Amino acid sequence: MTINILIVEDEGIVALDLEQRLNSLGHNVSGIVASGEEALKAVKNSKIDLILMDIHLKGQLNGIETAILIEKDFNIPIIYNSANSDSKTLKKIKKTDHYEYLVKPFDDNKLQKAINNILKI
Template identity: 35%
Template sequence: MNLPNNVVIVEDEVITQRYLQDILSNSDVHVSACFDNAPDTLEALKSIDCDMILMDINIKGSMDGIQLARKILETYTFPIVFITAHNDDATLEELLELAPYGFISKPFSSKEVITTLKIAYKRYSIHSEVSEVKISEEPTDIVINKYYTYSLKSFALYYDGQSVKLNNKQNKLVEILSKNINNTVGYEMLIGHLWDDDNIADSTLRTLVYSVRKLLPDLPIVSHSKVGYSLQST
């Protein structure tokens, strides 16, 4: 199994950073950069080579590793492997929402790191190949149920063949949910796509969803408590 060529390390302990660098260097993996906080990581990802991110959960600053990973995945498709000293149920539940490619528990060995990275990168490569096939075969219309379809050509929702009048935000919400039909889309991802301001409250999103439900009560938008929303085909 192959290893990624360029890895970014996000870890706030200098000793652990160096240990990881040594492990990767001994396996001919290039470490593009090391960071200990979210802002520096986000800025650097705009310009450095990255095939995978090793992400510690506890990093410096107001944003932890899980929150940083959510932010990264709004823009990029990098596979992320989490490093954590916490194996409690609440932490694992948060991590699983992001469908990570792997976990490394502290303390770890060099063999564990390399094995985890190989498996994670193999999974990512297979997933990327499948995604490319799906994209090439993607239909122009997403069928929600026997009444509703969403057109990827006109970017409009149709009810029984007739275009449904929605405002820009309502239409964008339906578009995102349609493109991820039967999958839950998290609050942060929806807010990130719908508004430029990260400080938008969850209540603003709930109000938007309510407005769509009020207008289209039979459109199957499902709420997932503390997680997000999905559009379920029926």
């Protein structure tokens, strides 16, 4: 099953690495954006099944704020990926409904498991 994934990541090299890894796992990367504002535009204009989102982004919105807006209007599941795993960040993430959380760095097995869990496949 091909899954259309939007990568929301402000670090270009990390975004390209994620794209390669997702492609090697058989998924389709529909786009890469660096800000919450760009993510909101992308979900309006594309068929997205899943979002892989960093917490810290360029622009006015962080990943959690962006996820709340996306869930409200589009109900697209989100996998957060961040180097932050402190309790304050985790508490903020719990404000969103449909999510998984990966702590950077993570391997392809953890990435695929998170995709399977969130999409229930």
